[in-house]
Amino acid sequence: MAGLGLKRFLPRGLLARTILIIVTPMVLLLSSTTYVFYERHWDTVTRRLSLSVAGEVGMVIDNLQSLADAGNLQPFLDSIQDHLLISIAFQDGATLPAAPPPSTVQNRILDRTLTKALSERLAQPFQIDTANLGEAMAILVQMDDGVLTVTTLRERVTSTTTFIFIMWMGVVSLVLLAISILFLRNQVKPIRNLAIAAEAFGKGRDAEDFKAWGATEVRQAAHAFQDMRARIQRHMTQRTEMLAGVSHDLRTPLTRMRLQLEMLPQDKEVGDLLADVVEMEAMVEGYLAFARNQDTEVAVETDLPQLLEQVVLNARRSGADIDLVADENILIPLHPNAFTRCITNLVDNARRYATHVVISANRVGAMIEITVDDDGPGIPADKRDEVFHPFRRLEESRNPESGGSGLGLAIARDVIRSHGGEITLLDAPAGGLRALLRLPV
Numbered sequence: 001m002a003g004l005g006l007k008r009f010l011p012r013g014l015l016a017r018t019i020l021i022i023v024t025p026m027v028l029l030l031s032s033t034t035y036v037f038y039e040r041h042w043d044t045v046t047r048r049l050s051l052s053v054a055g056e057v058g059m060v061i062d063n064l065q066s067l068a069d070a071g072n073l074q075p076f077l078d079s080i081q082d083h084l085l086i087s088i089a090f091q092d093g094a095t096l097p098a099a100p101p102p103s104t105v106q107n108r109i110l111d112r113t114l115t116k117a118l119s120e121r122l123a124q125p126f127q128i129d130t131a132n133l134g135e136a137m138a139i140l141v142q143m144d145d146g147v148l149t150v151t152t153l154r155e156r157v158t159s160t161t162t163f164i165f166i167m168w169m170g171v172v173s174l175v176l177l178a179i180s181i182l183f184l185r186n187q188v189k190p191i192r193n194l195a196i197a198a199e200a201f202g203k204g205r206d207a208e209d210f211k212a213w214g215a216t217e218v219r220q221a222a223h224a225f226q227d228m229r230a231r232i233q234r235h236m237t238q239r240t241e242m243l244a245g246v247s248h249d250l251r252t253p254l255t256r257m258r259l260q261l262e263m264l265p266q267d268k269e270v271g272d273l274l275a276d277v278v279e280m281e282a283m284v285e286g287y288l289a290f291a292r293n294q295d296t297e298v299a300v301e302t303d304l305p306q307l308l309e310q311v312v313l314n315a316r317r318s319g320a321d322i323d324l325v326a327d328e329n330i331l332i333p334l335h336p337n338a339f340t341r342c343i344t345n346l347v348d349n350a351r352r353y354a355t356h357v358v359i360s361a362n363r364v365g366a367m368i369e370i371t372v373d374d375d376g377p378g379i380p381a382d383k384r385d386e387v388f389h390p391f392r393r394l395e396e397s398r399n400p401e402s403g404g405s406g407l408g409l410a411i412a413r414d415v416i417r418s419h420g421g422e423i424t425l426l427d428a429p430a431g432g433l434r435a436l437l438r439l440p441v
Contacts, residue, residue: 015188022180026173034166043109049157050110050117056084057139057150058121064148087151094147096140101129114139114157130154190214194222201229202420250284283407302334304368308359311343320351326361332368332441334419342415343372345408346435350374354432363441370437375430384425388413 060080067073080086103111107130118126118139125142137157139150190213197210212222254277261274305326312324343359350357354376361370379387390410412435416423421439428434 014191015184018184018188019177019181022184023177026177030169030173033169043113046110046113046158047117050114051120053139053152053157054114054117054121056080056086057118057141060086060088060150061122061124061141061143061148085153085156089149089151090143090146091149092146096125096127096142096147100127101132101138104131107131110154110158187215187218190218190222194218194225198225199420251281254281254284299333299335301331302336302339304330304332304334304361304370307334307336307340308343308361308370311340311347312359314344315347315351315357318351320347320357321355322347322351322357322359324359326359327363330361330363330368332439335415338415339419342412342437343370345412346372349408350376350433350435353377356430358430366441368439368441370439372435372437373428373430374432375428376432378427378431378433379425387425388423 063076064073067076077088080088110130111128114128114130118128122141127140128137129140130137133151133154135154136151137154139152141148141150193210210222210226212219212226214222258274258277258281261270261277264270305324305328308324308326312322315322347357347359350372351374354374356375358373359370360373361368363369387409390407413423416437416439419439421437424436424438426434426436
């Protein structure tokens with residue numbers, strides 16, 4: 001369960017995940033190195049330097065009274081300032097402040113180490129100030145008759161090599177990270193192009209400019225995709241050519257049969273046979289349309305509201321009571337003829353069982369949603385998947401006038417899926433059937 005919770009915070013993109021794989025050990029390395037040098041090496045060096053300064057301060061205090069009595073105090077202080085870079089001042093009658101000078105987080109190791117070193121060398125009370133004098137620091141020692149202030153450079157008790165080392169490690173790490181990101185972007189780009197080409201092909205759109213490049217494994221996957229696309233397109237072309245030939249071969253005998261039946265004396269048996277021939281012709285044409293759909297049609301940028309408006313106008317010419325509600329400026333790559341056939345089939349199916357039809361289209365996020373609603377009897381929920389099967393009709397009379405050939409919804413779903421979308425049958429607000437079409441932008 002903890003692993004599943006952690007996955008929610010991980011990036012989803014390949015580039016981001018690869019960068020995370022590189023950055024994580026780099027951060028761990030920098031953190032461990034910083035700890036070792038900053039907490040160990042720097043602490044050791046600072047302690048040794050602090051002991052040296054504390055010893056010098058202790059020496060000054062030990063010799064202060066005797067040198068003052070002998071009159072040699074000032075030459076001694078001048079010599080210390082020249083050779084040890086220590087400035088000494090004395091405030092007669094002063095006492096240490098009640099609160100010690102404030103310290104900073106950056107100087108916590110220095111304050112701790114220097115305090116410990118001075119405690120080992122001095123018997124008098126003292127305070128240190130490492131944060132308020134810029135590059136200098138002060139040691140205030142409480143003497144019997146005043147406060148002795150020892151001022152020296154802070155660099156005497158600190159080492160700059162640690163900061164330089166960490167700074168250079170940080171700069172080099174950032175440079176290496178930038179180079180890695182540039183390299184990884186070039187490695188991920190062919191994978192992204194392959195995904196875009198596969199998505200475009202799944203939506204029925206052209207991806208002719210796709211080329212295989214990148215690492216060996218990526219080129220291998222790209223070549224496999226190109227081979228798969230070629231096989232699918234070849235299969236679709238062969239299927240269309242075969243069905244066109246079958247349609248041509250079937251039309252000739254059906255036409256002869258129809259002409260011979262029409263020339264015979266008309267009675268009930270002849271009428272029934274003629275109706276069967278007409279139905280067979282309609283089924284052959286319908287199956288050809290189902291199998292061919294948009295195989296030979298190129299996807300183009302299409303104004304969806306304008307296409308739907310044309311479908312509505314054609315339906316109204318046939319006497320349909322139909323309305324259209326669509327957002328403006330919905331442009332999407334479509335196979336116009338195939339998609340027009342899809343919407344027309346849905347409208348014809350709705351008109352067959354209803355009196356009023358409403359088409360709506362709008363953009364919902366990254367999808368285009370189109371609904372075809374009617375006020376007819378609808379379809380039972382357990383039968384809605386069944387009606388998408390070719391030649392499957394809920395109306396059992398097999399009368400083309402009342403139930404069609406059973407290919408309308410099958411063709412509609414085939415066209416929608418070839419565009420990368422899906423069609424679902426639901427309950428319409430008016431009580432009839434709603435056909436919901438969802439297309440990716």
